[in-house]
Amino acid sequence: MARVDLKRICKRYPGVIALDDVELTVAPGEFFTLLGPSGCGKTTLLRTIAGFNRQDSGEILFDGTRIDTMPAHLRNIGMVYQDYAIFPHKSVADNVAFGLAMRHTARSEIDARVTRALDVVQLGGLATRMPHELSGGQQQRVALARAMVINPQILLMDEPLSNLDAKLRVELRDDIRDLQRSLGITTIYVTHDQEEALVISDRICIMQGGRVHQVAAPLEVYSRPATLFVASFVGSMNVFERLPVGPGGEVTIGAVTGTLPALAGRAQVTLAMRPEDVILSGAGEDAGEAIPLDGAVDKVTYAGREAFYRLTCADGLRILAHVSRPDQGRLAAVGERLAMALPLARLHAFDPADGRRVEVHP
């Protein structure tokens, strides 16, 4: 269980800045996720921690000791890959035993620890199997056992679930989380799947273009996104770009004006609202102070436990609204006109210049 400090890590490739002054701290035993679209630098950062990339500048410390000057094989890191990276010519047990053999552990101890590790990942009966006899999910469990059995200081996982089908992904995701908690091992996990990140992490670091946008607990990331990028990348968002702001903080959405006093003095603002915060008439909710709009339904997406309407209002403004429990009532038809309200208290505001969050609610 180690604490990880990344200090001002920079990495450039010809024409791209892969890591732009990344500064992070991961607490001992924490499940920490690097989230972002492909090319955001998350995998580069993970591989830099593992020692397979060398940063141009900056330091990496485990428990206060610099490790970035150490070659990869001496860093005592467990690594789990997207493509499993199981040694295809070694049996399940030999795969798991490999790291211990490299550490010259006694044969009897290796056997005991391998057996225990395979039990933990629920592969107890498969020790003598060859990798090609295993399913993808089982191979990834072998990889997990192989990484954990060496008692690494930290565990790094690079999109370990992306090659699995949906059902297995959920199952293994929960197992990884339980295992990590029970062993208390510091874990850095890379994914581009925002839902996976929200479910599995203690804290999430959202990256884009080599820069860190926000580091926070899942609830905070979702409810108080620090930048417009985070707001749109995690979950879905209705975004109203570059609205002019009146002298008293008046903003107009779809020809209806509301007032956010905190915006007074700004020229422009970008506002955003999650689909589930849009209140449809007849939902029986109190919108409080809100912008009332009405629009025509032009698309209905039904997904069982929930549904979405896309509505077009005056000025051609489009709004996505979430319907929970669509089975409880009647689903709107395309072309139907609906009234809705955008509660001012649920609006997120961002500075159009740098995309940073502007606090509008005291």
Added chain:
Amino acid sequence: MVLAIAVLGVLLVWPLSSIFTASFIDNTTREPTLGNYARVLGQPYFQAALGNSLIVGVGGMLGAMLLGVPLAALTARYVIVGRDFLATLAVLALVSPPFIGAYAWIMMLGRNGFVRLPLEEMGIEVPSIYGYFGIILVFSLKFYPFVFLLASSSLRTINPSVEEAAEGLGAGPWRRFFGVTLPLVFPAVSAGALLTFVLSLADFGTPAIVGGKVRVLATTAYNLFTSEMTGNPGLASATSVVLIVLSLVVVVLQRASVRRRNVAGNLIRKSAPKQLGPLASAAAHVVCYSIVLASSLPSLVVMYTSFRKTSGPVFKPGYGLDSYERILREVPQVIGNSATYSLISVALIVILGSLIGYLVARSESRIAGFLDSALFIPYIVPGVVLGLAFVVTFNVKPIEITGTATIIVLMLFIRRLPYSVRSSASILKQIRGSIEEAAVSLGASPARAFMKITLPLMLPGIVAGALMSFITAINELSSSLILYVGRTMTMPVRIYLSVLDGEFGTAAALSTILLVASGVAVYVVYWVSGRNESAFV
């Protein structure tokens, strides 16, 4: 890396540049001149050789495509009983040296050929085997397996959904074939065609044996260099350079045409061969079996002949081991030489080839890319030319090794190195980098990760490459013919000389030994590469 570049520099770049320089030196005055090129390109004697080279090159290529493409299409698409057997025979035809085919056809269709005589008694006129007909016949039957193997592996990677989609969009069978299937296999088929053209152009033994009056560039260069009366190294070098340039042009054209048509395959669905109706199926079987059996015929004839009784160079009725006794009595050191030279060069090839293969596959540096391209050179430089280049380069100090076994081993080494590099690089590309990294993250140093994980996984590729190098090394004729002296004679050279002397019994027995050695190696390649015929291309 430095070692690899040094080796290529000394064994490839240096000899080729000496021959290039030599081509600009006048034979009598030793002055720089363009006269050699003026003669090679201007005199009818050389123009005829150039023309003949192009005729047999194109002829061999077309013949190989004519046999290879239908065989590939039929076996890939329809149920052909004994498909694996046919593929094995095709591969065996591929690894037997072409000059064996050439003289087996002489025994069948030569002036006193045992096939020609009965046919002529029946009143059937057979064209003379000596000349264009013989050369192109031998080339076609010898080189079609390249086209067959490349085309069938490419046909197998076409997702049948693509063709079904074309059908669904309203394309009939012909439109579908020419509009969809053909463009998809074009890169593979054209690569096969290129290979057969370059090999036909480079081949020395076949035109030397069945060419008759038809001289090609390869034989011309050889004669210019070896003949004592009219020997002219400058002119021979100029002829060689023309030969290289010709091959190079074709390679560049083919690469350019493929680059524009780079098609990405996806193999979500594999195609299953269809069962044809009884008549069509019988016809397909006849076509496939005729092609393959015709190409195996020379080897069978050679083996059969080796067991006939002989008295000196004359065959007598009855069977026996006379020919084998004779070679053991007269030329045992030839067999030993062949085995020793091949094994030593293969050992060197494996060590350096795997190393370069690793660099080519794993390193992203420019030098690795350069190595990859440089190793294409031995493919397109004919054996005669590289043989001449070695003689020109290594007969003076500091490296004076002409007439030694070393020069033959080095020649075999550089000519066959690309096989090993390619097979280890291609298997490495299938081993994902993450596997090595995983080993490193588990505490193995990079060197240890390579030894414990990567090397064991590379082994099948290394073995397959080594055996392919061995097969082609032990069958090498053209360059050995230039480099050998009496005590460094190899089996192919002895066979060639025996054929010229009309000692067909000796030639047949030696050829049979070569065929058996090659056959065993093929079997082992099959075994290590999991029955994948494309390991031979």
